[in-house]
Amino acid sequence: LVLLAVAVSASSSQDDVLLKDWPMIMTHDSATGYLNASDGFVTKMAKTQVGSFYEQLDCGARAFDLRPRCHLHGEDTPRVTMHHAEVDIEYPLQAALKDIIDWSKANPSEFVMVGLSHHSPNNTRCREAVSGITKDLGLMPSIGSSSGQPCSSLERMTMREAKQAAALDGGGHVFMIEASDDTCVAENYVPDIRCYNSTSPHEGSCYTKDSPQWYNYANNRLFDYIREMAASTTERNSSQLQMNQAHWQYDFEVYEGVDARHSSLIMDEYFSQVNRRLIDIIDDLAYLNLLEVDNVCNYGPNILKSVKSRQEKLTLRRIKRCRWVEGGWLDTGGRFLKATYGILLTCLSATGDALDAALEHLGILMVELVKAIAWPFKWIFPTPEVTPSTPHSRHTIPSPNHQIIRTFKGRPLAMVLPIIFVCNIIMLLYIVYVFCVMPLLGVSLSSFSSISFHLCSLLAMVSYYKAVVTDPGKIPEDLWSSSSPAGPPPPHLYERKGKDGSIRYCNKEHKFKPDRAHFCSPMGRNVLRMDHYCPWLANSVGFYNHKYFFLFLLYVVIACNTVTCQIIHALVNLASAGGYAAQPGQLLFLLEGISISALLSTIVTPFFAFHTWLISTNVTTVEYCEKRRDVGAGSGPEALSKNIVSRMPDRSPYDVGLIKNWQSVMGRNFLTWLLPTRPRGIGHGLAFPINSQAKDVLERELGITVTPVDGGDLEAGRRSRGGGRGSRVGLGSDDEEEDSNAEIRKALEYRQQQLAEAVEEPEAPPSPASDGSSSSSTAAASYPTRACCSGAAGGGGSLVEYGLEKSNEFADFITELYVSGWKILAGPRRGGKKRRAQQRAATTPILSSGVEEPPTSPGLVEVGSSPIQNIATEEEPKAAA
Incomplete structure (x- = not known):
């Protein structure tokens, strides 16, 4: 981790280096690469480079010495080429700059500098022509020119600022600067550094030892000059870039030696091996800015590599200079x-x-590979065509044909990137273990540790895939849909809102919420037995994919801890054998692997232990947070939550024992718990067994009746024979899952039959009362419209006509529903001491059913009057409302 942190800080701080401290390879007389090689004199006496600007850049050049020559001759726009001394180079300056721009756009991370010097003629018209060319190409105004910044701006200019000024529209950086006459670039020209003796050129050279005295003098003179220019004690102008001319100097006096030995400027560099010898001394140079060379394609890439290595080491030197x-x-x-x-x-x-x-x-x-994998899926798993007439399922069971392509079709990229990141991390750790750790430890593919690691990796990937693509479950239609919270709720809903104790209703989906279901904002719908939303899955962890999520955590913990221990073992072996220098590639991957695996182990292992405890106690993450939020929020009885989950801080109401808790997530079959297969026998996610303590709290403190249907045992998790929702529990058999749709349909028919019987066998309506809730009774009356109206005369009467004719029966039916609803919603006030509860029980009228007497129903008009119920007074109780 320390090494990686140092590397990151080093790379991020290189843009803070001053431009005058940034090392670059500069080609001497760069345009001479375009001279005609067939001209013997030109090749010998003027050509210092081989190849075009593209080739020089590929060889390592990052700075150029361009010398414009303007051909005026009375033309409106002068033609601008280049030159080397008196030799014309008929290659346009505009074409040269265009080549450099194209290469920079193809290599946007590189920084290229162009120095303009030795304008011929050196007058205003020529300089304006050159400035017009750079402007037309979209280049920055040259530093030191009349239209650009002054040379003094170089004093504190960093590489970041230089890159911003030199940025091109299509990417890349080309920095323009005036380099002639020591304006913004100090040339540091020393004319006596020659390959040949000026007094006797033909008698000695820099590359033949037939004259040892001159050979030693010439080479020592050149490299002493290079070291002197790079010495930290050298006084430098702070507003100039510094050139270090690492090549031989020529004048007409020494051309006799070139001609006598049938050599050339390029061959002199080649035979004397100046560029090769530069590689050995670059690391020792205290200062380096513009290193000007001849024939850059001879050892140029190696020089560039040494220059970059030196610059990276300078970062540490800058840190060392800090206080x-x-x-x-x-x-x-x-x-x-x-x-x-x-x-x-x-x-x-x-x-x-x-x-x-x-x-x-x-x-x-x-x-x-992705294309090849995705290609057959449209034939193997075709996407089903859903028409408007396709009936929606009453109960959501995850389809076995969920695929990753269909899962993320239309999803935003931000939801897919975490999954790609997780897959890349798994792939990286696998590569480190198989190709670095196993060879260092001598582990074979057939060994137990190798088989265990590969098995854990495979199961982790399959579990992760299933957790991502499996629908966590959603609320079905029919009994659960309602246009408003005032509609008739499904029976046996035990969870209530914590503040007012009302039945949980989703205003976004217009459905009543089953117990343990919650709304997931990223998915835009409710999720059955929702645990939490996981961005690394781009999915919620719910009823149907909780097992896959837990198995993924299990195998990731095993694999990460195994990889961490094995990498530490491999690093110890590598250190004891002294193999750091011999195997640097393996060391790099081992350092990356140990940092990632150790970090994952530190984070995921406690997270896995937490979820193990949650499953053992049958608590979801949402319920755990609700308990922490609601418990201790107040001190009085009225401050206690009316939700059964928060009402029991010490134990979950759904905690039915360790084994059954695990079966509710992993399935009834113990043999498949560790396999990423579909959990069998867990039910449908709409009803869950509760323990005896929860039943006692529901009935005694919250006033909610928990009545098994036809002798069914909700606590034991057995299936009842009745048709209501209470007859189904969280732990059912496979047959129960398969016929769940039919059973819910049966529950709906049973519910409608009960409502119809209430209409067919009415009793005398109770006396009207002045208090109650007209809105609740109206909503309750609207539910069994079909059953009420089916008995109307002629079968064609409206609800109003039927109410006028059967007002007594209708009023009795409304009263029955109102009393039933009050039995569920109302109850004794929570909290309080036992003595106060007993006092209230002694003074409260008790019905035959054992529930407090609710307020009388809203007043109903007599037979023959208008059936519109609007007589609720201002004294209507808040509880009834």
Whole structure:
């Protein structure tokens, strides 16, 4: 982690380096690469480069010495070419700059500098013509020119500022600067650094030892000059870039030696091996800015590599110059960072080029692989065509044909990126373990540890896939749909809103919420037994995919802890054998692997332990948060939550024992608990068994009747023979899951039959009362419209006509519904001491059913009057409302 942090800080701080401290390879007389090689004299005496600007850039050049020549001759727009001394180069300056721009756009991360010098003729018209060309190409005004910034701006200009000024529209950076006459660039020209003796050129050279005295003098003179220009004690103008001319100097006096030895400027550099010898001394140079060379394509790439390595090491030197590293034990820490950073640089140097090529081909391979995998899915798993006439299922069971392509069709990219990130992390750890750890530890593919790791990796990926693509479950239609909260709710709903105790209703889906169901904002709907929304799955963890999520955590914890321990073992072996320098590539991957696996182990292991405890106690993450939020919110009885989950802070109402708690998530069959298969026998997610403590709280404190249908045992998790919702529990058999739709349909018919019987066998209506809720009774009366009106004379009467004719029966029916609803919603006030509860029970009238007497129903008009119920008074109780 320390090494990676140092590397990141180093790379992020390189843009803060001053431009005058940034090392670049500069080609001497760059345009001479376009000279005609067939001209013997020109080739010998003027040509210093081989190849075009494209080729020079590919060879490592990052700065150019361009010398414009303007052909005036009375033309309105002068023609601008280039030159080397008296030799014309008939290659247009505009074409040269266009080549540099095109290369920069193709390599946007690189920084290229163009120095304009030796204008011929050096007058205003020629300079204006050159400025017009740079402006037409979209280049920045040259630093030091009349239209650009002054040279003094270079004093504190950083690489970040230089890149911003030199940025091109299509990407890339081309920095323009005036380099002639020591304006913004100090040339540091020393004319006596020659390959040939000016007094006797033909008697000695820089590359033949037939005259050892001159050979040693010439080479020592050149490299002493290079070191002198790079010495930190050299006084430099702070507003200029510094050129270090690492090449031989020529004049007409030494051309005799070139001609006598049938050589040339390029061959002199080649035979003397100046560029090759530069590689060995670059790391030792204290200062380096513009390193000007001849024949850059001879060892140019190697020089560039050494220059970049040197610049990376300078970052650590800049850190060492900071005050917090000066003296004391912090100085020791600085040396430690320098040593560790050197190890990382060795790894990067050895593996950088190979990784670049490998990642490029890997990216192409991954794209083609995804295409190949996705191609057959439209035939193997065709997307079903859903027409408006297709009946919607009453109960949602996840389809086995959920696929990753259909799952994320139309999803925003932000939801898909975390999944790609998780897959990349798994792939990286797998590569580190198989290709680095196993060879270092001598682990074979057939060994137990290898088989265990591969099995855990496979099960983790399958579990992750199933958790992503499996629908967590949604609320079905029929009994659960209602246009308003005042409509008739499904029976046996035990969870209530914590504040007012009303039945939980979703205003967005217009459905009543089953117990343990909650609305998921990212998915835009309710989720059955919702645990939480996981962005790494782009899915909610709910009733149908909770098992897959838990198995994914299990196998990730096993795999990450295994990889962490094995990498530590491999690093110890590598250190004891002294293999850091011999195997830098493996060290780099091991450092990346240990950082990622250790971080994941630290985060995921406690998270896995937390979810293990949640499943053991049959608590979801949402319920856990509700308990923490509601418990302790107040001190009085009225401050207690009216929700059964928050009402029981010490135990979940759905905690029916350790084994059954695990069966409710993992399935009834113990043999399939560790396999990412569909959990069998968990029910349909609409009803869950409760324990005896929860039943006692519901009936005694909240006034909610818990009545098994036909002797069914809600607590034991057995199936009742009745047709109501209470007859189904969370733990059912496979047959119960398959016929769940039919049973819910049977429950609906049973419910309608009960309502119809209430109309067919009416009793005398109760006396009208002045208090109650007209809105609740009206909504309750509107539910059994079909049953009420089916007995109307002629079968064609409206509800109003039927109410006028059967007002007594209708009023009795409304009263029955009103009393039943009050039995569910109303109850004794929660909290309070036992003595106060007994006092209230002694003074409260008790009905035969054992529930407090509700307020009388809203007043109804007598037979023959208008059936519109609008006589609720201002004294209507809030509870009834």
